[in-house]
Amino acid sequence: MARKEPLLSALKGGVLRLREGGGPCTDTSPHLTSLCQLLESILRKGLQQPAWGFRRRDYWHWLEQLPTGTSGGPTPLSASIQQAGSCQGVRTAQGRGRHFLRLALQRKVLAAAVQQLAQTPRLLEFYDPVSSILGNEDLLEPFLSLLLVMTEMDFSLDLQNCSFLDESWLLPVCITYETVPCRALGMVLRYVDGRVFVTEVLPESQAEVDEVVLAGDILDEINGCSLRNAYNGQAGAMLQKLKGQPLSFRLLRWRWHDGEVYEPLLPYLKVLKEKEPQFQLQRGPRHRSEGEPWGLHGGRLLYNLRYLGQTSVGKCGGKEVLDRAIPTVLERHAAAREVLFDVKEAEVLIREKPSSKLLCRYPYPTISCVGRCMDSSNVFAFCVAASPESPDRSTFDCLVFASSSEQECEEIIRRIAAGFKHTEWFV
Structure with a gap:
């Protein structure tokens, strides 16, 4: 008769709780972390350690030795093992094992990995047949049954968010920040134990205009290149090589989903504070004030504006045309259209307010003036190239908007002007 195994009972309960949630399981699902911890405990239970002081074994060490399968190409399982083994975001066996578990849940290959282990005697010897689950035939069967149930569940995880798996199952909030080519971003960086921290966002810089990066955030990747375990100056050297090119950063937020400091960051922040006593975590963009009448779409704050119309201004798109173009539009007295106005990192987006449907987008290189x-202190306009793909023959259109206040109007003008000012040298 098989012994009762508390870990299997707990795993069964965890699977049931996840299934009750309905829909795909995501990184924000409340029971995901505990499920992963249970799986890891089961894979570690009864794992025998070498007698002569060699490296300490973890479950990753048998995973990476699993047979690669047939000669017909990589299987989903072997591809997942290879991806975890080559990932630049993790540095330890624990991190690689955890990264594999997340890959395996999403790709439904964890049961296949355990079945392959059971068919590979030399790897099965990693486990004590008495104290383990994987080395005990009576316990392995119910464990496999639970894994097969999990293959029927859908997981939608951010598999790139992995660079804290060496330390914790708790993952940070991770976002992508894309910005236009510019002379200097305006981020002051400090290296702490292989992590690249932003310690300051400089005033009037592109990073401040974009309103994405905050002091205390971590640069995790630049254009797909990992900064995990970065050496001093590595990020700066990469940015120098990429000068004049669009940039895509993967950022790890210092603030977690609950608004508090992401707990695994606390030891790093302590060291950072010792190195820079004046350092402070930045809770929001410097010039954003409370109570501004902005909308919300996809996590971004947008301006609520009225679109008054547009007019063609011919082949000249300089600022001098605004003095006649704006009155021309106002004199038509056309019905205003409520829109959401988004000044992004590389472009301006205009959405229909009721539906959030995208009406138009204007990259900064197509904007000639604002x-x-x-x-009328709350009315502004900007000119755009009507045919940017044919600059020699292009004419310009002037788009006119009304904001709720003079202050908001000035704010929008400043942000648009800063956007194309930072790119005009490159265009």
Whole structure:
């Protein structure tokens, strides 16, 4: 008669709780972390250690030795093992094992890995047949049954968010920050134990205009290149090589989902504070004030504006045309259209307010000028190339908007102007 195994009972309960949630299991699912911890405990239970002081074994060490399968090409299982083994975001056997478990849940290959272990005697010897689950035939069968149930569940995980798996199952909030080519981003960086921290966002810089990066965040990748375990100056050297090119950063937020400091960061922040006593975590963009009448779409704050219309201004798109273009639009007295106005890192997006449907997008290189109507303090306009793909024959259109206040109007003008000012040298 098989002994009762508390870990299997707990895993069964964890699987049931996840299934009750309905829909795909994501990184924000409340029971995901505990499920992963249970799987890891089962894979470690009864794992025998070498007698002569060689490296300490973890479950990753048998995973990476599993047979690769047939000669017909990589299987989903072997591809997952290879991806975990070559991932630059993790550095330890624990991190690689955890990264594999997340890959395996999403790709439904964990049961296949355990079945392959059971058919490989030399690897099965890693486990004590008395105290383990994987080395005990009576316990292995119910464990495999639970894994097969999990293959029927859908997981939708951010598999790139892995660079804290060496330390914790708790993962940080991870975002992508894309910005235009510019002379200097305006981020002050400090290296702490292989992590690249942003310690300051400089005033009037591209990073401040973009309103994404905050002091305390970590640069995890630049254009797909990992900065995990970075040496001093590595990020700066990469940015120098990429000068004049669009940039894509993977950022790890210092603030977790609950608004508090992401707990695994605390030891790093302590060291950072010792190195830079003046360092402070930045809770929001410097110039954003409370109570601004912005909308919300996909986690981004947008301006609520009225689109008053547009007019063609011919082949000249300089600021001088605004003095006649804005009155021309206002004199038509056309019905205003409520829109959401998004000044992004590389472009301006305009959405229909009721539906959030995208109406148009204007990359900064297509914007030739922006300015305000002197007779009406809350009206502004900007000119765009009507045919940017044919610059020699292009004409310009002037788009006119009304904001809720003079302050908001000036804010939008400043942000748009900063956007194309940072790119004009490159265009």
